[in-house]
Amino acid sequence: MEELDLSNAGFTTRAIHAGQEPDPAYGALATPIYQTSTFCFDSMEDGIAKFEGTIPGYVYSRGGNPTVRALELKMAAIEGGEDCVATGSGMGAVGSVMIGLLQAGDHVIVGDCVYGCSNVVIRDVLPKFGIEVTPVNTGDLDAVAAAIKPNTKMIYFETPTNPMMRLTDIAGVAQVVGERDIKVVVDNTFAPPPVQYPLACGADIVLHSVTKYLNGHGDVIAGVIVGSADDIAQIKNIGVTKTCGCFCSPFDAFLIIRGLQTLELRVRRHCESALAVARFLESSPAIERVLYPGLESFPDHAIAKKQMNGLYTGILSFELKDGLGGRSRFEAGKQVVNAMKLAHVAVSLGDPASLVQHPASMTHHNVSNEVKASMGITDGIIRYSVGLEDTDDIIADLKQALATL
Ligand SMILES: Cc1ncc(COP(=O)(O)O)c(C=O)c1O
Incomplete structure (x- = not known):
């Protein structure tokens, strides 16, 4: 040949x-x-x-x-x-x-x-x-x-x-x-x-x-x-x-x-779902902020548009409002994560299954509190890796988890 x-x-x-x-x-x-x-x-x-x-x-x-x-x-x-x-x-x-x-x-x-x-x-x-x-x-x-x-x-x-x-x-x-x-x-x-x-x-x-x-x-x-x-x-x-x-x-x-060999298909799906999830979370009254480069509200959105080819990763982080139901941000985050049924509580990302984790105590636990603070990693930050499940199912799971607050 x-x-x-x-x-x-x-x-x-x-x-x-x-x-x-x-x-x-x-x-x-x-x-x-x-x-x-x-x-x-x-x-x-x-x-x-x-x-x-x-x-x-x-x-x-x-x-x-x-x-x-x-x-x-x-x-x-x-x-x-x-x-x-x-x-x-x-x-x-x-x-x-x-x-x-x-x-x-x-x-x-x-x-x-x-x-x-x-x-x-x-x-x-x-x-x-x-x-x-x-x-x-x-x-x-x-x-x-x-x-x-x-x-x-x-x-x-x-x-x-x-x-x-x-x-x-x-x-x-x-x-x-x-x-x-x-x-x-x-x-x-x-x-x-x-x-x-x-x-x-x-x-x-x-x-x-x-x-x-x-x-x-x-x-x-x-x-x-x-x-x-x-x-x-x-x-x-x-x-x-x-x-x-x-x-x-x-x-x-x-x-x-x-x-x-299936990278493009998978990554497109991760990114498209993540943008939809980010928009859903941003519209939720319980959410203080959503960190996702594809959102127009994200401080670095202009850089994302310049170098990210119209796809903006499958990962996002978010923080809940303080004082919801008398809870601190950390307690509210814990409640929502524990109420999720579809996402597994696990580190890593980019898997077919959605994964959710708490950076301050998990992926960045070995970083000193001082450096964590300088990175902006507060106790309230939750990181969510949007999986390949159907987007509607991911959003429905987040919706029911937030409704438990
Ligand atoms: C951005 C980044 N770089 C490097 C690593 C380390 O990769 P590995 O866990 O494959 O050693 C990780 C792991 O989470 C990561 O998120």
Whole structure:
């Protein structure tokens, strides 16, 4: 058969075909699970050449595996990067980028609101290794420019942030950086393609917790990092495989490859339902505020319209009014969450099932109260990941839960 040229192909065509060819052994259409720790060499000479890299081939699955490679090639095509490395978790991706690209004496600017464990790794762990860290509201480009020092080597942020949903203008940050040797790294977990393409906006590296939308079925923990071939090689050799062994398993890669083929369909549905849920919550008299980039009332809506392709993620956060039925915001939130019948009380997001959680005590429990307060995470904030259930059923469940107040 003729080789398929994907350079001008649409999103789902790439998501289905990139990285996947019928398997050379038996022509299997689905990429097989190469569940092996090691690969046999034809001879000593063959093994030496593969270790030296003078002939291509796999040697040991910690350093590379055909199923995992198919996933990496597919993700590079989906995010529009030169190369990708898959990791054993989203945190493996965050840690690997740091270990792979930074060294003692460097300075990092980190968004002032990030996922709890990312906050710990960047703000608490990096300084132990002589890396300076400055938390900045990266939504404020003047603040980003003012925080840059001669030794700044990385600007790392989430957009939308977890769980406050605030946005950063990715192209704006890239413009502030200009020609400086500073890597712009975006955690795109909350807005996967086709919602947002950080590399096309000027970022150098995009990473994901694949655990969420990319796998999309709630049955895998994994991560990916996409960027230039040089950056990925450095991250892979130092941060992921050779040193730290934070690699993705072949079985997980197989499941993710399967999930990615329906990414566009799933993400569209998540986003469309989330907008409807956000509008419903905004109209409820019990709700103080809804944090969702697709709402016109959201402070960063203009940035959302600029860089989020008309889809605005499947996650929203909200806060109830204080004093409802004599309850504090926290007590009212607890009452509503406990009354939900369809959404499960669970962390994670981007699953088929709707999931609801309390960031202050769950995803961000390991962040100090002071930092939580600076992120805006109050006791009243509830995060809701809108699932793939019928939109009317999701809204009906929220309606009955709010009616119990
Ligand atoms: C924005 C964000 N980044 C990274 C992670 C870490 O991903 P994982 O749980 O796959 O390690 C999470 C997990 O919730 C997240 O929400």
